[in-house]
Amino acid sequence: MSDVAEASSSAGATSQTGAASDQMWIVGIHMTKFGKRPDDDVVDLASEAALGALADAGMTVKDVGVLAAGNLMYAAHGVGQMLQKQIGQTGIPVYNVVNACATGATALRTAIMSVRSGEADVGLAVGVEKIAGAGLLSGGSRASDSPTWEASGRFGAVAPIDGRIGTEIMPGVFAQIGMEYGHRYGGADFELFARISEKNHGNSVLNPLAAYSKAMSLEQIMGDVMIAYPNTRPMCSANCDGAAAAVVVNGATLKKLTTEQQRRAVKISASVLTTDPWEEACQILPNVNTLTKNAAATAYEAAGVGPQDLDLVELHDCFATAELVHYDNLGLCSEGGAVDFFESGAPFRDGSMPVNVSGGLESKGHPIAATGIANIWEVATHMRGEAGDRQIEGAKVGLAHVIGLGSACGIHILERAA
Amino acid sequence: MGADIPLVDYLVLGDDPHLEANECVACGARFFDRRNACASCGAINSDGSGFKRVELPATGELTAFTIVSFAAPGIDVPFVAGVVDCGGTSVRANIVNVSPDPEHVATGMQVSFTTFGIGEDSEGTEAIGFGYEPVDEELRITEDATEKAEANS
Numbered sequence: 399m400s401d402v403a404e405a406s407s408s409a410g411a412t413s414q415t416g417a418a419s420d421q422m423w424i425v426g427i428h429m430t431k432f433g434k435r436p437d438d439d440v441v442d443l444a445s446e447a448a449l450g451a452l453a454d455a456g457m458t459v460k461d462v463g464v465l466a467a468g469n470l471m472y473a474a475h476g477v478g479q480m481l482q483k484q485i486g487q488t489g490i491p492v493y494n495v496v497n498a499c500a501t502g503a504t505a506l507r508t509a510i511m512s513v514r515s516g517e518a519d520v521g522l523a524v525g526v527e528k529i530a531g532a533g534l535l536s537g538g539s540r541a542s543d544s545p546t547w548e549a550s551g552r553f554g555a556v557a558p559i560d561g562r563i564g565t566e567i568m569p570g571v572f573a574q575i576g577m578e579y580g581h582r583y584g585g586a587d588f589e590l591f592a593r594i595s596e597k598n599h600g601n602s603v604l605n606p607l608a609a610y611s612k613a614m615s616l617e618q619i620m621g622d623v624m625i626a627y628p629n630t631r632p633m634c635s636a637n638c639d640g641a642a643a644a645v646v647v648n649g650a651t652l653k654k655l656t657t658e659q660q661r662r663a664v665k666i667s668a669s670v671l672t673t674d675p676w677e678e679a680c681q682i683l684p685n686v687n688t689l690t691k692n693a694a695a696t697a698y699e700a701a702g703v704g705p706q707d708l709d710l711v712e713l714h715d716c717f718a719t720a721e722l723v724h725y726d727n728l729g730l731c732s733e734g735g736a737v738d739f740f741e742s743g744a745p746f747r748d749g750s751m752p753v754n755v756s757g758g759l760e761s762k763g764h765p766i767a768a769t770g771i772a773n774i775w776e777v778a779t780h781m782r783g784e785a786g787d788r789q790i791e792g793a794k795v796g797l798a799h800v801i802g803l804g805s806a807c808g809i810h811i812l813e814r815a816a
Numbered sequence: 817m818g819a820d821i822p823l824v825d826y827l828v829l830g831d832d833p834h835l836e837a838n839e840c841v842a843c844g845a846r847f848f849d850r851r852n853a854c855a856s857c858g859a860i861n862s863d864g865s866g867f868k869r870v871e872l873p874a875t876g877e878l879t880a881f882t883i884v885s886f887a888a889p890g891i892d893v894p895f896v897a898g899v900v901d902c903g904g905t906s907v908r909a910n911i912v913n914v915s916p917d918p919e920h921v922a923t924g925m926q927v928s929f930t931t932f933g934i935g936e937d938s939e940g941t942e943a944i945g946f947g948y949e950p951v952d953e954e955l956r957i958t959e960d961a962t963e964k965a966e967a968n969s
Contacts, residue, residue: 540888545938547821552849554825556943561891562823562934563945564908565884570897573882578899581879581923588918627883627918676856679906681847683880683899 422510422666423652424812425659426455426645429775432763433609434530435639440472444481444526447641447768451522455645456659459486462645463518466493468505468525468767477526491517499716500671500800501525502642502770503808507669509646519651525772526641527765535637535766537566569634569717570626571803574683576719577628579726585737586722588628592619594740595633595718595760601747602757604788609638609763633718635759642771644778661815664778667701667795668811673804686720686801690727693809697797698729701811705729708751709793710780712773714801715758725753728799728809747788755780755788770808773798781814823934823945824848833931834874835946837905838867846870846905874929875951876902881923883916896921900948912947913957926951 428450430443438446444467452458467478478492491512497504502525509521529535540558547556560566580586599614614632622630647655652663672693674685698704705728713728715721722736730751731739739745745753756762756776759769777796779785794814801807822829826848828836837846845856851867853860861867881898884891896911898921911927914920927948934945950956 534886534888538888540890542890543935543937547937547941547943549821549825554850556821556823557934559824561884561887561895561897562910564899564910565882565887565897567884567887569886570882570884574880574897574899577882577923578880624883624885626885629882676845678846678904679899681849681855682906682908 420514421649422514422669423647423649424644424664424666424774424778425647425652425655425662426451426453426457427643427664427771427775427778428454429607429642429768429772430640431607432638432640432765432768432772435528436530438639440469440477440526440528441480441484443528443639443641444477444524444643445484447526447643448481448485448522448524451643451645456656457520457645460488461520462488462490462522464491464493464509464512464521466495466505466508466512466521466523468495468497468501468523468770470496470498470501470527470766471529478524481524497806498802498804499714499764499766500770500802500806500808501767502772503774503798503800503810504671504770504806505767506644506646506771506774506810507671507808509644510666510669513646513648519648521646522643523646523771524641524643525767525770527767528639529637529765530639532637534567536568537570565626567626568803569629571684572717572720573626573629575686576717576722578683579723579736583734583737588620589616590737590740591628591633591718591722592616592630594715594721595619597746598715598721598754598758598760599632601755601788602761604755604786605757605762608757608761609636609640610761611757612761629717629719633760635716635764636761638763638765640763640765640768640772642768642775644771644774662782663815664781665813665815666810667703667813668697668809670697670700670809672696672807684803684805686803686805686807687723687727689805689807690724690799690801691729693799693807694728697809697811701813703795703811707795708797710752710755710777710790710796711799712754712756712776712796713799715754715760716764716801718760720801721754721758724799728797747790752790755790770800773800774810774812777812781812820942820944823943827931827944827946829931829944833944833946834929835872835902835907836869837872839870841866841868872905872907873903876900876907876927876948878911878921878923878925878927878948879906881911881921883918883921900927910947911949913949914955915957920955925955
């Protein structure tokens, strides 16, 4: 008992920093093929990811001391325990977590915190979602008007307000977020946002695990079905099925592993989670900027690196309009300089700061709870030099970012083992 | 014919329809929903005295918008959804009486408050909604213009 208390106390002192004496490591990680997986249910997908990550780590389920399971759509069903009933009921603690689109990152961070606190030596984090063909995830249906107007809810509304007082659909919410950035700093128009999408679809060609590995021309993107101006369909993240999982250990456990396991280990230099602090307008249009800026600042400080040290970034391009604002929020450019940053070619895969070389959520797909571990897998795979045709040569430091509306922001900074 | 009823309780009807925000007495943060406490400063609103109702100005600037072309069944598309800065207080609303295309809607445009009926219930009560329309009359589609267009077609 006293050991646990001591470990918790020392972990608390370092808070969200990864620079504690007991460094955290990823020793196994796996991402399933994203896309339509009609023959696989949530447990099949979670099992594939979890067993893949354990095999990659050279471990079995019996080595795992804590499981964090992220899932949005079946959150009430305890996906962690459903997974255990297939791959191993070992009696370990399970944390089922939900945090919108930051669910996967939250699951990973939960496993990290548990191991760092001394609760376990080996943690397994899984994110899984099955939403192929789901359509609009928010604002996709609206209750019909009741026969008599009666005020209800926190706004005293007499009828559903989606479409009557703004929009609740995500493509529309994030469209406004991009347009607001353009209003503040200028230079962002429909074509610029479409070119961001063109970049990511182009990147996806090199990613065999992406839901859509097809390049698209600017004309195709701009001429496709308009969902919410300026976001056309290919500028929206793809709803799909998929899972990803990671095995994390502390430094003491890593030392007991084989030389090969240690060589492939990826250092977790920062693991950060933030929510949005209150600001004017944040309950009118979600503010995805401040909490990302706060998370980035904390992560860079914890890792002892700056944006200039990053070799690649996987950021949350749930819509093309979102990618632009996060160049700025993550400090990849100067304040207000996101358009110039894109125009400079920096975020292209041959640029100085490759962003979303996986193809991003627009083409790789966005199985909500899997996304926040899949982006870690992408960065970790580059750190290991195992990314095949899309390898960013010599990558040593990378950042993975997710945003869940509501809001939650998860940022992890990874570094290659020395 | 029953009385009118506002779509939401922060819309105040009468001779001079307007929006009212709930302003935190302690820190001035503004909200449109029913408050338990202040999300900005944490001041507790146990007896309702922690917030006061404040009237918003009738004009503002459009700071963000989207043109929704794809929405739930029952929602007429396309329509313009946006954020209007009303003297430092942001409001979520539709931009109405304007052609819903990027040639006629732009951030930075000045808009003014307006109300309109959204339908009667089974007892004949009319629900009243609100939105903002362009201040620039050249951009504004008036009912007269619509009727003329329909008459000419």
